[in-house]
Amino acid sequence: MEICKSLMIGISLGLVAGAAAAQDYPAKDVTMIVPWSAGGGTDTIARSLVSQAETCFGANINVVNKTGAVGAIGMGATSTARSDGYTVGLVTFNLSTYGLLGQADLSYGDFDLIQLINQSPGAITVAANSEWETLDDLMKYTQENPGVVTVGHAGTGGAWHLSAATLAKKYDASFNYVPFDGSANVRTALLGNHVAVATTGIDEMKQLLEAGEVRILAVNALERADAFPDVPTVSEAGYAIEAPVYDWRGLAAPKGIDDAVKAKITAGFKACFESENFQALAKEKGLPLVYKDPAEFETFLADMETSLGAAIADLGIGK
Amino acid sequence: MEALNIVHGMATVLSDPITIVFIFLGVFAGVFVGALPGLTATTGCALLLPFTFGHEPLQGILMLVGVFCGGIYGGSLSAILLRTPGTPAAAATMIDGFPMSERGEAGRAIGLATVASFAGGIIGAFVMTLLAPKLAAIGLAFGPPEFFALTLFGLAMIVAVSADSLMLGVLAAAIGMWITTIGFDPIAGSSRYTFGVRNLLGGVELIPILVGLFGVTQVFLRSEKLLVFPKSARGETYLPTWADLVLTKWTAVKSALIGVFVGSVPGAGCDIAAFAAYSELKRSEGPESDLGQGNPKGIVAPEAANNAATSGALIPMLSLGVPGDAVTAVLLGALTIHGFEPGPVFFTTNLDLIYALFAGVILAQLALLIVGLSLTGVFARLIRIDQRVMIPVIMFLCMIGSYSVRYSVFDMFVALLFGCIGFLFEKTRIPLSPMLLGVVLGTLSEQNLRRSLIMSHGDLLIFIQRPVSLLLICGAILAIALMLLRGRSKTPRSQ
Numbered sequence: 001m002e003i004c005k006s007l008m009i010g011i012s013l014g015l016v017a018g019a020a021a022a023q024d025y026p027a028k029d030v031t032m033i034v035p036w037s038a039g040g041g042t043d044t045i046a047r048s049l050v051s052q053a054e055t056c057f058g059a060n061i062n063v064v065n066k067t068g069a070v071g072a073i074g075m076g077a078t079s080t081a082r083s084d085g086y087t088v089g090l091v092t093f094n095l096s097t098y099g100l101l102g103q104a105d106l107s108y109g110d111f112d113l114i115q116l117i118n119q120s121p122g123a124i125t126v127a128a129n130s131e132w133e134t135l136d137d138l139m140k141y142t143q144e145n146p147g148v149v150t151v152g153h154a155g156t157g158g159a160w161h162l163s164a165a166t167l168a169k170k171y172d173a174s175f176n177y178v179p180f181d182g183s184a185n186v187r188t189a190l191l192g193n194h195v196a197v198a199t200t201g202i203d204e205m206k207q208l209l210e211a212g213e214v215r216i217l218a219v220n221a222l223e224r225a226d227a228f229p230d231v232p233t234v235s236e237a238g239y240a241i242e243a244p245v246y247d248w249r250g251l252a253a254p255k256g257i258d259d260a261v262k263a264k265i266t267a268g269f270k271a272c273f274e275s276e277n278f279q280a281l282a283k284e285k286g287l288p289l290v291y292k293d294p295a296e297f298e299t300f301l302a303d304m305e306t307s308l309g310a311a312i313a314d315l316g317i318g319k
Numbered sequence: 320m321e322a323l324n325i326v327h328g329m330a331t332v333l334s335d336p337i338t339i340v341f342i343f344l345g346v347f348a349g350v351f352v353g354a355l356p357g358l359t360a361t362t363g364c365a366l367l368l369p370f371t372f373g374h375e376p377l378q379g380i381l382m383l384v385g386v387f388c389g390g391i392y393g394g395s396l397s398a399i400l401l402r403t404p405g406t407p408a409a410a411a412t413m414i415d416g417f418p419m420s421e422r423g424e425a426g427r428a429i430g431l432a433t434v435a436s437f438a439g440g441i442i443g444a445f446v447m448t449l450l451a452p453k454l455a456a457i458g459l460a461f462g463p464p465e466f467f468a469l470t471l472f473g474l475a476m477i478v479a480v481s482a483d484s485l486m487l488g489v490l491a492a493a494i495g496m497w498i499t500t501i502g503f504d505p506i507a508g509s510s511r512y513t514f515g516v517r518n519l520l521g522g523v524e525l526i527p528i529l530v531g532l533f534g535v536t537q538v539f540l541r542s543e544k545l546l547v548f549p550k551s552a553r554g555e556t557y558l559p560t561w562a563d564l565v566l567t568k569w570t571a572v573k574s575a576l577i578g579v580f581v582g583s584v585p586g587a588g589c590d591i592a593a594f595a596a597y598s599e600l601k602r603s604e605g606p607e608s609d610l611g612q613g614n615p616k617g618i619v620a621p622e623a624a625n626n627a628a629t630s631g632a633l634i635p636m637l638s639l640g641v642p643g644d645a646v647t648a649v650l651l652g653a654l655t656i657h658g659f660e661p662g663p664v665f666f667t668t669n670l671d672l673i674y675a676l677f678a679g680v681i682l683a684q685l686a687l688l689i690v691g692l693s694l695t696g697v698f699a700r701l702i703r704i705d706q707r708v709m710i711p712v713i714m715f716l717c718m719i720g721s722y723s724v725r726y727s728v729f730d731m732f733v734a735l736l737f738g739c740i741g742f743l744f745e746k747t748r749i750p751l752s753p754m755l756l757g758v759v760l761g762t763l764s765e766q767n768l769r770r771s772l773i774m775s776h777g778d779l780l781i782f783i784q785r786p787v788s789l790l791l792i793c794g795a796i797l798a799i800a801l802m803l804l805r806g807r808s809k810t811p812r813s814q
Contacts, residue, residue: 037645038365047652065365065725066725069520070521072520103510192460192462194774207660281656284660
């Protein structure tokens with residue numbers, strides 16, 4: 001009897017504590033795991049998103065970089081963290097391809113999704129002194145001289161490789177793909193004329209475009225990018241494609257978070273996302289922000305996996 | 320023009336004492352994290368980054384620059400005293416630094432490292448100020464073939480420097496390079512030697528290998544013999560003697576110039592700069608020198624070069640928006656968060672900030688000299704601590720350092736494993752330095768070899784058709800040839 005009583009008290013105390021946890025959330029600092037290295041594009045976005053978390057989120061958010069394994073270490077750490085709402089993580093494009101490329105057993109189903117942050121289209125860029133003025137020049141040249149033109153990209157099976165390769169595949173253009181370790185190295189190689197063409201995120205070329213060092217032949221998207229009104233889409237340049245590959249970044253939490261806590265997290269990050277500070281930074285960087293709530297984000301990722309699965313199988317690089 | 324700008328920049332920096340305090344704080348913190356095995360300048364910058372958000376951009380950035388310079392210098396302290404490079408950049412310093420400290424000349428070695436770091440840093444900072452835009456353009460000429468040739472040159476040199484037998488040297492370097500093939504291969508997009516272990520997908524982290532190979536091995540070796548280090552001579556000063564400075568002055572100048580240039584090549588960091596300067600020293604000293612056995616020049620060359628390379632690494636970051644190495648990647652992130660966009664237009668739009676930054680880098684070198692010289696006594700006293708206390712402390716630091724790279728227990732086991740490997744190598748007289756350089760350069764070497772061959776459709780001529788790469792490959796062949804000639808002309812060294 002006594003045991004039963006204390007058990008009851010224990011359970012009810014536990015329930016009260018649970019409810020209180022949701023009500024008080026956030027009662028302490030939150031940790032955000034970033035799966036890419038400090039100083040990189042993803043890290044910069046994460047840090048600026050949470051730089052004023054005290055006001056928009058209601059607590060400090062500390063960024064921890066857990067890098068390695070093309071992001072699988074950090075995203076894996078988020079998926080297995082305690083689901084008390086005090087650990088969240090950045091998830092990026094690679095989450096869509098781990099399974100398809102046979103790299104890691106990790107997919108969006110392992111998370112409670114919070115929101116999409118950005119969705120960036122790829123760009124096809126040449127150096128300012130290049131002989132190709134338009135996408136048409138480049139494609140015609142490649143169709144006549146297969147395998148000659150070198151295209152630098154940020155890693156095999158990555159967003160920018162797939163972005164260019166799906167386009168080339170459709171129009172029988174045979175490029176010589178040179179994989180680099182990240183887009184920064186692709187930019188250097190393009191400036192040093194070590195590769196003839198670069199495929200990167202369009203925002204990653206903003207600086208060089210403004211400095212007159214490069215020419216963006218086309219944006220590989222259905223619509224022009226806001227920050228680059230003068231750059232034509234691939235279809236305007238004469239090479240239409242139905243489902244271009246986009247890079248994306250979003251936020252996710254470990255699976256099994258209390259619904260009330262999750263609602264608070266979602267609202268908190270939305271406030272940070274909408275803050276003037278973050279919007280201004282994204283605008284300056286030419287980063288196309290796209291918000292999707294948890295349900296929309298899930299649909300987006302399901303669609304993404306379907307279209308990427310087809311693209312990867314088509315290129316013959318999958319497992 | 321530059322002179323006027325730099326005076327103006329100096330005035331901006333000096334006008335606010337808080338800025339100077341920040342530089343000193345940064346350097347101090349940098350020396351501290353750098354000296355702890357495993358914690359690198361990159362870690363230090365990443366840890367302090369959030370702290371800079373609330374401050375003036377210039378102050379925040381200069382504090383991080385201070386951490387950068389201090390961290391690269393601090394790594395040499397543990398390399399000299401504990402035979403555990405605090406940062407990869409100090410690995411070359413260890414080759415001659417530790418033998419000196421074994422001889423009881425730890426103070427002399429640290430003093431030299433401090434002054435060489437200062438000299439290298441100052442020369443680097445001035446070269447950066449005067450030549451930044453021009454050097455950035457030269458750095459761009461380094462494409463995949465040149466990078467591959469550079470790594471070949473570095474590996475050939477280290478084999479020639481540290482091995483008595485070509486076979487064992489090449490074997491060690493090859494094992495090192497093989498280790499870097501573990502993990503995700505960005506060229507083919509597949510994983511290699513991972514056996515389904517997620518922790519291996521990103522490859523084996525460099526820091527745990529470094530810590531294991533040198534730190535943990537050292538713990539094992541010391542425990543075995545409870546080996547007692549010769550104590551520093553009493554009343555020794557840590558200021559280098561005039562004679563030492565005269566002896567090493569040209570080494571310092573030449574190495575600093577090599578350092579700032581190598582540092583300015585995107586992708587080659589302070590560690591590669593240090594090895595390049597050490598290789599060049601080895602070449603110019605000839606086969607008969609006592610490099611590797613505690614030659615003061617062997618400390619000055621890598622230390623001058625790696626601190627000069629800090630300035631060098633800032634060049635492509637500021638002028639191209641391309642980070643030269645991991646630390647500058649963090650600095651680039653910091654500048655971005657503070658609202659600046661380094662890159663080709665940065666030099667024209669933010670001239671005041673740039674020159675204030677340059678002035679700050681020069682001041683950071685002075686801060687380094689002051690902090691360094693006042694701390695060397697404290698650090699050098701470390702080796703007088705009883706071994707029974709020191710061994711667990713070193714082991715503890717090794718584990719913390721391995722863990723902290725990516726907060727991974729797995730990496731602690733990696734360090735232990737490499738401790739065992741290092742211990743076995745020591746016992747079988749397989750040299751550790753070529754293996755270390757194999758690990759440092761492996762990825763760069765392999766990927767650029769494959770990239771070059773993709774570019775040339777498999778034609779090896781690409782390496783000799785390009786002058787820079789041809790030159791470097793000839794240097795590599797020469798190094799090995801000299802080593803073989805030396806081996807033939809002399810009786811085999813007794814062990």
